[in-house]
Amino acid sequence: MSSSPFLQRWASRLFGEKTAPADNTPARVDEGEPAPFMLFDDWKFALTPGLRKRIKADAAQRLPEHAQPSAAQWKMIFSQAPATTVMAGAGSGKSTSLAMRLLVMHHYLGYSLDSITVITFTRESRKDFIKKMVQLFDLWEINISNGQAQGTVRTFHSRLLPQVHSLPGLADVRVFETLGAGTGNPFDLRINEAQRSLMNACYSELLNRDPDFRARIGALRLHTLRLKRLSPEHPEVKKRAVVTELAARRDEELCDLIEDHWYRAGVWPIEGIEPDRRTVSINGSPFHCHGYIAELDAWVVLGLDPAQNPQMSRPGAKLSVRAEWAVKRTLFQAFCDKPLIWLDNYDEGRRLWGALAGSSVSGPGFDYQVAGDQAGAPLLDAFFASASFIENLGLDVASAIAAMDADALGPDRLFFQALAHFWPAFNQALRQQTPPIMTYNTLFALLGEGAPQHLERLPDALIAPMTHVLVDEFQDISPQIVSWLRASLAEARRRARVAQPSQAAQTSLLCVGDDWQSIYGWRGSSTHYFLAFEQEFPASSTTRVLLSDNYRSQQMIIDAAEHLVRPVRSLPGKKASAAGVHLPPATAVQVLGRDGQHLSQRLREHHRQGHSVLILFRGVSDKSLIDNEVNEIILADGQRPIEQRQIRLMSVHSAKGLQADAVFLLGDCTYAASSPYRNEVYRLAGLAGTGQVDGYDAAQRDEVLRLAYVGITRAVGHCYWYVPPPTRREQAGVTAASARVPNDTVFFTDLRSQGDAFS
CATH class of the missing domain: 3.40.50.300 (P-loop containing nucleotide triphosphate hydrolases)
Structure with a gap:
């Protein structure tokens, strides 16, 4: 899969550089079409029959009987092809086989550990594999320090960072996902206060200087805060419409009681809201609003905060205040013809105050739920999650949003139009920090297929480990990381050709995974690269291995x-x-x-x-x-x-x-x-x-x-x-x-x- 036009524009924006795919950069092909190039040269690992026999004899002597590799595992360990894909089902002993493959490459074939990278997805799995690797090497009496093991076994992100730090001007670049009290988990899309503070500052600055962004945020805020409509034919509306006149007679007293609670909680009046109690006609009867927001041309009604006693009632009333307020809400949803914001609790009031006051600390002050998400989130959190998903799939946020079908997005088009303004400005604001800050996705794009000139600048010591790559849990890989992986392999191949023009470049990739265990699609992972491995990582020969023995379950x-x-x-x-x-x-x-x-x-x-x-x-x-x-x-x-x-x-x-x-x-x-x-x-x-x-x-x-x-x-x-x-x-x-x-x-x-x- 080649770098898309979105990705190339994204990469060229990072430092204002023009980019062009290198000769050895893969081009996207549709499944089933012949690949117009090869990512790997035509060569094979020198695993002769005699050497394989010797390795098996050593394994029989040094490994306990239950740990002897099966025939399928030996096929993986002895693969001679530069590209190998291993379907390893649950409980199939893939980690042990992967460690054995590493041993064969280093001990028997003589490849330096400095030319090999084993990639695991998490820090915990990295620790487990390092332990397994050291134990296996000990059985062969191979002394390997913990530092050597840690240098060989990496996560995608820990292999990427030293490459980035070697680029001009990025020696001290910080990663946005690791700021503050962050977990350091690059797949965790939750943002903490340190991260949110940077987002809030950019948001406020953009709001002040960009009228178009301000208009979109205003429309989005009104859309988000506006009370959702109900059809007059809704059963609940029909039931409560019968008591419209009764509800109207008690409404002013009800408003006094609710407003008093908000006042005593210190949340009313709210700056930016005129505390002007206007009368509106609802189903032919007069009801009251608590205020008006000129900026949004919207009316405001205060709700009963959940902290209040649910059994609280007005003197002589048959219904609780909460029940009376529910009747009013339903009537307003069905019959109010004005833009209306209904604040259900004090927290909503505080966030709205922050938004109207333009506070850089409180940020936008309202939540948003993108269609398809399980729940709403503060607007900037929703921005970060959506932008991260788009970038995980190897796309530039602003370019991708411009190419989306607006009709397909429905009401969310306001959200994505605002995001298309915010995200480039936010990334620029991060780069202007001292020292500069970038997201992981930006860093992967910086060294991906859209910007081969950056990889060419890396010292040999940082490209050499990408000569032979072994990836675990490959079914969970994302397009963004695929682009970096292919670009790194292509650069390692290019340098090998320069060093020895008359010989085939000995670069390789072995990927282990199970498409049935791919469960991270919601964050951008895809089984496509595992299922279409030969098209996405084309080679003159590819070994395919199926590990079907399950050593765990009955x-x-x-x-x-x-x-x-x-x-x-x-x-x-x-x-x-x-x-x-x-x-x-x-x-x-x-x-x-x-x-x-x-x-x-x-x-x-x-x-x-x-x-x-x-x-x-x-x-x-x-x-x-x-x-x-x-x-x-x-x-x-x-x-x-x-x-x-x-x-x-x-x-x-x-x-x-x-x-x-x-x-x-x-x-x-x-x-x-x-x-x-x-x-x-x-x-x-x-x-x-x-x-x-x-x-x-x-x-x-x-x-x-x-x-x-x-x-x-x-x-x-x-x-x-x-x-x-x-x-x-x-x-x-x-x-x-x-x-x-x-x-x-x-x-x-x-x-x-x-x-x-x-x-």
């Missing part, structure tokens, strides 16, 4: 998990077989409702038997089930020394790479929303099928099945899946993984029909 666990993902587009021929020698007796995956009694009973049984346990949750309601039913035993287990603890509690996403004797999976894996803007980004990035308008939605419908697969395949012998009953999830447009549970197989036991304790 067969019923495997069959149940694989049944869920059968509809998902995948590499052909995938079917795992249990290969563990000491597996427990086969038991089916039990599917239940939210049965807290069953959860508590089974958890205590496994704990008493000394089993390791993973409790995997999906949402807030799952955590409440934990708090209500099993929190006591979890807390007791947590008091033990770390090495004696049996229970781990985490999200399904956090459990990748882990295993336990028993897994308790709480909650269904569902996709209910549609994301118009992400569908547009998928189209622009070339990740949607030909003519497909819902590429991202389709990918997410597949991903929820893969997420359930990941959760179930953490189990060695026992898996219990607690999901809402079928009637709760049979909604139009909702994809639910549990809907794939059959009632006529031995590997699932569906107990939901035998009573359900759902609450």
Whole structure:
């Protein structure tokens, strides 16, 4: 896949430089078309039959019997091709095989560790692999320091940063994602106060100097804050319209009471809002507003803050104040013909005050929920998340937004028009800091396919480690990182050719992954690069390996998990077989409702038997089930020394790479929303099928099945899946993984029909 026009314009903007693809930069090809170039020269690793025999003999002597590689693992370890793709199913021993491949390259083939990079996705997986690597090298009596191991095993981001720091003017560049109290996790899209302060300052400056941006923000704020309309035909409206006159008679007294609470809370009056109580006609009767915002030409009504007593009522009234206010809100939603902002709580009032006062500390002062997102977020947080997704797919934000179908975006077009103004200004403001600051996406673009001249400036010591690259968890790679990876490999190849013009450049890439475990599409990852590996990383020869032996789970666990993902587009021929020698007796995956009694009973049984346990949750309601039913035993287990603890509690996403004797999976894996803007980004990035308008939605419908697969395949012998009953999830447009549970197989036991304790 070549750098897109979006990416080239983005890269050229970074330092105002003109860019042109280098001769060895890959060009995008559609799947099935012949590649017009080769990313790798035509060469092979010198793994002769005699050398392979010697390596196997050494392994038989130095490795215990249970750790001897299988035939498929030896195929991966002995791959001679410059490009190798390894489909490694759950529990297939891929990390051990990857470490063995590294050993063969260094010890037997003589490649310096300085010319090799092993890439893991997280810092924790990096630590695990370094430990595995050092232990394996020790068995061969190869002394390797911790520093050497850390220099060889990297995350994408830790390999990138030294390259960036070597560029002129960027020796001390800071990364936006690591500022303040940030987690340092480049995939964490939450922003902290230090990061938000920079965004707020840029926002305020842009608001003051750019009338177009100010107008768009005003329109967006009004759209966001304006009370959502209800049809007069809505059942709730019809019911409450009957009491319109009664509600109007009590309205002024109700307004006095509510306004008094806001005044005593110190939130009223609000600067920028005229505290002018005007009368408006609602369904033919007079009602009152509390104020007017001239800047937005909008009326304001104050709501009852949730902190107030829900049973509070006016003297002699039959209904509570909250109920009376609910009637008024419904009537205004159906019959108010004026732009209206309804402030439901004090916090909304404080944020609106900050926005109207132009405070650089409080920022825009309102939340926004992009269509398809699970919840709203402060505007600048929503800006950051949306821009990061676009950039993760290798696109320039402003150019991509300009190319989007405005009609497809619907009301969100105001949001993205404002983002197209804000994001370039924000990146410029970051670069003007002392020292300069950049986001990870900017840094990857700086050294990606859109800017080959920057890679050419790097010293040999920083390109040499990209000569031979081994990537773990390749199914979770994003287009942005793919661009940097291909550009780095191309530059390593170019330098090898310069150094020895008469010889083939010995560069290589080995990627290990499992498309069934790709569960990060929501942040920009895509299985495309794994499924279309030969088109995206073209070579004269490619070795394809399938690791189908599962050394973790018993067969019923495997069959149940694989049944869920059968509809998902995948590499052909995938079917795992249990290969563990000491597996427990086969038991089916039990599917239940939210049965807290069953959860508590089974958890205590496994704990008493000394089993390791993973409790995997999906949402807030799952955590409440934990708090209500099993929190006591979890807390007791947590008091033990770390090495004696049996229970781990985490999200399904956090459990990748882990295993336990028993897994308790709480909650269904569902996709209910549609994301118009992400569908547009998928189209622009070339990740949607030909003519497909819902590429991202389709990918997410597949991903929820893969997420359930990941959760179930953490189990060695026992898996219990607690999901809402079928009637709760049979909604139009909702994809639910549990809907794939059959009632006529031995590997699932569906107990939901035998009573359900759902609450």
